[in-house]
Amino acid sequence: MSIEIERKYLVNNDTFKHLSHKAIRITQGYLNSDKARTVRVRMMGDQGFLTIKGLSDQAGLSRFEWEKEISMSEAQALLKLCEPGVIDKTRYLVEYQKQIFEVDEFYGENQGLIVAELELTTAQQAVSKPDWLGDEVTGDKRYYNSTLMKQPYSQWA
Helix, strand or coil: CEEEEEEEEEECCCHHHHHEEEEEEEEEEEEECCCCEEEEEEEECCEEEEEEEECCCCCCCEEEEEEEEECHHHHHHHHCCCCCCCEEEEEEEEEECCEEEEEEEECHHHCCCEEEEEECCCCCCCCCCCCCEEEECCCCHHHCHHHHHHCCHHHCC
């Protein structure tokens, strides 16, 4: 069990794709998307995961996270039990000044949304920002995957 500390940013352009050292397709659903706790099922490449996340702190910067690898057959079975709505995206791993940004390009009803996340070791850690990184949206619940499942980007006014 651990505390996840991360910052989240919009992405200005697709320059990150050329800088990426890895891209992996992700499909995920939520067994529970309550704001106080989420239970996520994820298929990432050929691996399955079950993740529980707690309520974010006031700034939206940190929260409890527990994750366990499960078999693909278990992940596929659990996805059938999830709440309506599926998140489909490609995650690109991009190194910039010894930091690894996870850049998610969304598909389906969230097509057009690209968000970068950076996991930190402390909340005070300095962030070096590449020029393709846009506005910070850390703590903006609209950009949480559990919210995008219910209120997709394509439906925003």
